[in-house]
Amino acid sequence: MTLDSTHQADLRSWVVSANTSETEFPIQNLPFGRFRPAGSMAPWRVGVAIGDQVLDLHQALSAVVWPADIASLLQPLAAGNLNAFMALGRGASRTLRAALSKALSQGSAQETALAPCLLPQTATEMTVPCAIGDYTDFYTGIHHATTVGKLFRPDNPLLPNYKWVPIGYHGRASSIVASGHPIRRPQGQTKGSADTPTVGPSQRLDYELELAFFIGAGNPLGEPVPMAQAEEHLFGVALFNDWSARDIQPWEYQPLGPFLAKNFASTVSPWVVTMEALAPFRSAFTRPADDPQPLPYLDSPANRASGQLDITLQVWLQTAAMQAAGEPGVCLSTSLVRDAAYWTAGQLVAHHTISGCNLQPGDLLGSGTLSGPLPTQTGSMLELSMGGKQPLTLPNGETRSFLADGDTLTLRGWCERPGFRRIGLGTCAGTVVPARLL
Amino acid sequence: MTLDSTHQADLRSWVVSANTSETEFPIQNLPFGRFRPAGSMAPWRVGVAIGDQVLDLHQALSAVVWPADIASLLQPLAAGNLNAFMALGRGASRTLRAALSKALSQGSAQETALAPCLLPQTATEMTVPCAIGDYTDFYTGIHHATTVGKLFRPDNPLLPNYKWVPIGYHGRASSIVASGHPIRRPQGQTKGSADTPTVGPSQRLDYELELAFFIGAGNPLGEPVPMAQAEEHLFGVALFNDWSARDIQPWEYQPLGPFLAKNFASTVSPWVVTMEALAPFRSAFTRPADDPQPLPYLDSPANRASGQLDITLQVWLQTAAMQAAGEPGVCLSTSLVRDAAYWTAGQLVAHHTISGCNLQPGDLLGSGTLSGPLPTQTGSMLELSMGGKQPLTLPNGETRSFLADGDTLTLRGWCERPGFRRIGLGTCAGTVVPARLL
Numbered sequence: 001m002t003l004d005s006t007h008q009a010d011l012r013s014w015v016v017s018a019n020t021s022e023t024e025f026p027i028q029n030l031p032f033g034r035f036r037p038a039g040s041m042a043p044w045r046v047g048v049a050i051g052d053q054v055l056d057l058h059q060a061l062s063a064v065v066w067p068a069d070i071a072s073l074l075q076p077l078a079a080g081n082l083n084a085f086m087a088l089g090r091g092a093s094r095t096l097r098a099a100l101s102k103a104l105s106q107g108s109a110q111e112t113a114l115a116p117c118l119l120p121q122t123a124t125e126m127t128v129p130c131a132i133g134d135y136t137d138f139y140t141g142i143h144h145a146t147t148v149g150k151l152f153r154p155d156n157p158l159l160p161n162y163k164w165v166p167i168g169y170h171g172r173a174s175s176i177v178a179s180g181h182p183i184r185r186p187q188g189q190t191k192g193s194a195d196t197p198t199v200g201p202s203q204r205l206d207y208e209l210e211l212a213f214f215i216g217a218g219n220p221l222g223e224p225v226p227m228a229q230a231e232e233h234l235f236g237v238a239l240f241n242d243w244s245a246r247d248i249q250p251w252e253y254q255p256l257g258p259f260l261a262k263n264f265a266s267t268v269s270p271w272v273v274t275m276e277a278l279a280p281f282r283s284a285f286t287r288p289a290d291d292p293q294p295l296p297y298l299d300s301p302a303n304r305a306s307g308q309l310d311i312t313l314q315v316w317l318q319t320a321a322m323q324a325a326g327e328p329g330v331c332l333s334t335s336l337v338r339d340a341a342y343w344t345a346g347q348l349v350a351h352h353t354i355s356g357c358n359l360q361p362g363d364l365l366g367s368g369t370l371s372g373p374l375p376t377q378t379g380s381m382l383e384l385s386m387g388g389k390q391p392l393t394l395p396n397g398e399t400r401s402f403l404a405d406g407d408t409l410t411l412r413g414w415c416e417r418p419g420f421r422r423i424g425l426g427t428c429a430g431t432v433v434p435a436r437l438l
Numbered sequence: 439m440t441l442d443s444t445h446q447a448d449l450r451s452w453v454v455s456a457n458t459s460e461t462e463f464p465i466q467n468l469p470f471g472r473f474r475p476a477g478s479m480a481p482w483r484v485g486v487a488i489g490d491q492v493l494d495l496h497q498a499l500s501a502v503v504w505p506a507d508i509a510s511l512l513q514p515l516a517a518g519n520l521n522a523f524m525a526l527g528r529g530a531s532r533t534l535r536a537a538l539s540k541a542l543s544q545g546s547a548q549e550t551a552l553a554p555c556l557l558p559q560t561a562t563e564m565t566v567p568c569a570i571g572d573y574t575d576f577y578t579g580i581h582h583a584t585t586v587g588k589l590f591r592p593d594n595p596l597l598p599n600y601k602w603v604p605i606g607y608h609g610r611a612s613s614i615v616a617s618g619h620p621i622r623r624p625q626g627q628t629k630g631s632a633d634t635p636t637v638g639p640s641q642r643l644d645y646e647l648e649l650a651f652f653i654g655a656g657n658p659l660g661e662p663v664p665m666a667q668a669e670e671h672l673f674g675v676a677l678f679n680d681w682s683a684r685d686i687q688p689w690e691y692q693p694l695g696p697f698l699a700k701n702f703a704s705t706v707s708p709w710v711v712t713m714e715a716l717a718p719f720r721s722a723f724t725r726p727a728d729d730p731q732p733l734p735y736l737d738s739p740a741n742r743a744s745g746q747l748d749i750t751l752q753v754w755l756q757t758a759a760m761q762a763a764g765e766p767g768v769c770l771s772t773s774l775v776r777d778a779a780y781w782t783a784g785q786l787v788a789h790h791t792i793s794g795c796n797l798q799p800g801d802l803l804g805s806g807t808l809s810g811p812l813p814t815q816t817g818s819m820l821e822l823s824m825g826g827k828q829p830l831t832l833p834n835g836e837t838r839s840f841l842a843d844g845d846t847l848t849l850r851g852w853c854e855r856p857g858f859r860r861i862g863l864g865t866c867a868g869t870v871v872p873a874r875l876l
Contacts, residue, residue: 257695
């Protein structure tokens, strides 16, 4: 992908908060999300984050006399329908980005007309970015797969298919919630050493640090997407927490995979950072010399050259005690996507559709837990506590093997590279609340 | 559930084809589906099958002066939105059934007004009955699980969790198609004895004989549905074919379950038979004396008394050669749901939501393959051919271990009981077409 004027580091906005060094949403980012005035019951509107403001695209459509092609692209967004815009594909995304970048730049003739279309982000509440028809979770984090595999199979942690097949499974779309939604501790059957299983709240509630890839243009049923076109079907990226009940999963998951252990909730961050905004933050996809090279349907020159995403991820935990004491959370881990992911987002699209499966605009592909190779880079409590055997001691003296009621878990992510403005993915947070017993 | 006048065997309709002995859609049935004139691009309308006709509920709303409560229930249906009607729950379903039964009965004052609202079914085409947000596939067929388990683990066919946990996994909703849609043979990675996997069309394409349970009223995220209320969340039943690629699955499915082996297509029959219509066709749910009794959250007096469905299922195969010769298909198996299913539909709802997972109107729960205990009662080619080792010889001399291009696979189902009119589920058919290579 070529870089253009929207990526220039010296580009500044007339929205002054977008020009500060700490903002995640400079004019080089321009992510999409759905918002409404906080506490209202108004319909969700599509907006673009700029500094600490949201540009309301419903208002923006009529505030400015846009060129006909731009007005046409803004039409579905003004109607609150991000999916319909996603369906238009990467060309639409590139064109609208260029227009919004220009309109929000310092010296823009549209400043006066668009300024009244801004709301402070603090005055809004947000929901999931789009309607998510289907959600698929992958397992691309090879260090996660290895560490978790070791807990079950010390001598043979990675299964033989792992380096050939981008392992994935279908997840539950209905229980995906936006950042901030409380996470109720799930109940289910568990079986330890007892003769019969017991039913009750999970005692091993965990998070998983993932990226969400949102599908843009779909593919018809029966028509695989070739690797060379796979990236054209990606709209953008958000943060994703695949909450997991580690005690429910081992008893239920054979032979058909995780079910109740995963379907009680997943949290997604509200702003989708587009593939266009991520263009400067790509790096080569390589395989260790001893590993098999990807099969032809998972290989392309572009994927080799720049298939990986340069995103830094962090996990933060704030316990109820920390919150009560006014203490900020503690950082549990920091990892790099390119060190963690064995498969690229493009490869996930090509693999998902090789069967003929149809992807649709707004579908969500989870990356799987993106743990780096070091213990300080692990993306789940299961890994940090070695399956619960080595509880973490937090700075305030509390210990955790898994999550406790009242814990707030927050994912963060950003991209940085010399010569470019840093852009952020925002936050993906959830607080654990006690189980509701039958 | 109590039986009422809508179930009386001597009730007859002024739609004369509904009174024939061979119809699947007598006035005692009244299933819902979505149709349009064949070959048109008109919006899908909701209709009710009666004999060989469809009652168009869009026209029916305005053709008759309905009581206010009935007009209100018909409103979403007249707008083509079956999901919105499903969301209203069993009370709405009971009320509308009574009104439609009365209006379509012999001697009804509405005959003259409603007769113009009928279309011959042969003049329509149909789609999936509703918008399917999420699809979950269960594994309730214990004989299927045992036979398939024996192929992999001769000494230990059933895993230890099977008799405690209604095993299920999330499936792909986007690729569910209506009866009649061609089924393109999927491609994927397979691995036999070779060092490296190969990619190509599946050589072991199979069907699975299942029921689809459609959810009516949903439950909020975080709030399990108690067993005593589980049936109130079921709207109705259809036939379901969970097409499966038996050579893709073994290589991809560890550790997270089936993915490409299942997501290329599933076929559902177009008419949803409501739980009200099924009321006369229920039987007791029992457990063999040596088996564990269901855990309390999967148990209720009503489930014990009448949790099982009395439905007979059949699988028919017509090869391309049979079709060319004008020969009908051959019946591969006949089974009874109550002999096949280890868990009831109500138990599936209670289990699915025990984690707090939210079900939504129109969600589809697959039963899993409903094979009876005998070889002539098996619901997949994998079982009939013993994993491909014992090819079937068909009456015309052809042999099959798995499905060939051009094969048409049709599921049928019906309910019968002395003293009641036989009602049918219609047909669920698909023809295999060759793979589309990349």
